[in-house]
Amino acid sequence: MKETTAAILIIGDEILSGKTEEKNAKFLISELRDLGVSLRLILVISDDVDQIGAAIADLSKRFTYVFTSGGVGPTHDDVTLLGVCKAFGAEMHRHAELEAALRKYFGDKVQETHLRMADVPQGSTFITLPELRWPILSYQNVYIFPGVPEFFRQKFSAIKERFRASEFYLKLIFTKQDEFDIADHLTQVAKDYPQAAIGSYPVFDRDDYRVKVTIESKDKQVTENAFNMLISLFDSSHIVRCE
């Protein structure tokens, strides 16, 4: 079974310079998790066409889905779609239906800066939904979302079911042993169950446990077996609880 994977590409100087707090990757992390999609990479870069193009070309090859945030709009620093053109060797063209919709929406006040919103990479796909004023743009496996968090959420939520994959099975062990004492057990179980992801997270600010161990896979039985093996290896008197 091939896993469904994803990368998030956040585009925006405002995030890197601390002018705006990043919210879309944060939102998408939990959404993708609930959808059973394995998020493998998050990249935050500047409003730079060459970097955006290189990132999209690379990520679209490596992951099932790429979700971009930001850099769509009418100003000079909105260059995400130019980046898509670079990534796929596509030409920008003015999309007739979108232009017509913009002319209708802005009426007499319509200017060239409005119509530029109809300039999209040739070969783009539009996802049009009754609840959305403007369509969602995608190019192959790359989904292009606006950076403004309320619009990002609205658009992603409207199409998220199409990304749904099989669910994750997760088990947790909280122990008072420290990482040094369980390291070899973890290595052994990780080796015996390569399909399971075994994580170990020490905490230093709590009295009740020292390490949280996570066991996760897409196969319920694999998760259970790896969990049971760890339980049998750990010092049972130090296990605080399991989930």
Add this chain to the structure above:
Amino acid sequence: MKETTAAILIIGDEILSGKTEEKNAKFLISELRDLGVSLRLILVISDDVDQIGAAIADLSKRFTYVFTSGGVGPTHDDVTLLGVCKAFGAEMHRHAELEAALRKYFGDKVQETHLRMADVPQGSTFITLPELRWPILSYQNVYIFPGVPEFFRQKFSAIKERFRASEFYLKLIFTKQDEFDIADHLTQVAKDYPQAAIGSYPVFDRDDYRVKVTIESKDKQVTENAFNMLISLFDSSHIVRCE
């Protein structure tokens, strides 16, 4: 004047799977800003040696500094230092002084899993400070920090002054014009002042202004001139305030 740039590399499945909220990039964004360092890229990846190695090799060539977070510790999923070895073609070796310090600290209880903490890439640099129990490890321009936020902060704060660069000069314009009406002005000023970064951030949930425009550079005069040119182009009756 060559700008001082940085990239942040966050290593950890727990961030990508939503088990742990990312705090170190968030902290570093504002720290680097205050230090005058241009943060150019943030990358979040899995605990995977090959990916870590490839990322470090790439980022260390492109930026003045690379700061890594996570993947240092005694368990099977702590592979950041192996990634450093891959990136630089270095061998892992057991560092004699660090081993001695670990033996002293753990005393009779010392095990092989403790001593593994002394395995570092050959050619690493140690930054030892009286206020830190354990040294900070770096390799060329790559600084390796732990993922646990309190230790990350403590270690970064201890050495941050060595990264200080010249400060940023930022001016802000808040206007009631919308982005479509100012897009061409922004393009013009961005072209006339290539040293300045001109940002445009629309808001949709406020009554008092519609767009925040940011003008920023390392040269006070350039920032002032670009700001003044924008002010002269914008509709003055719509400017709400400047900072």
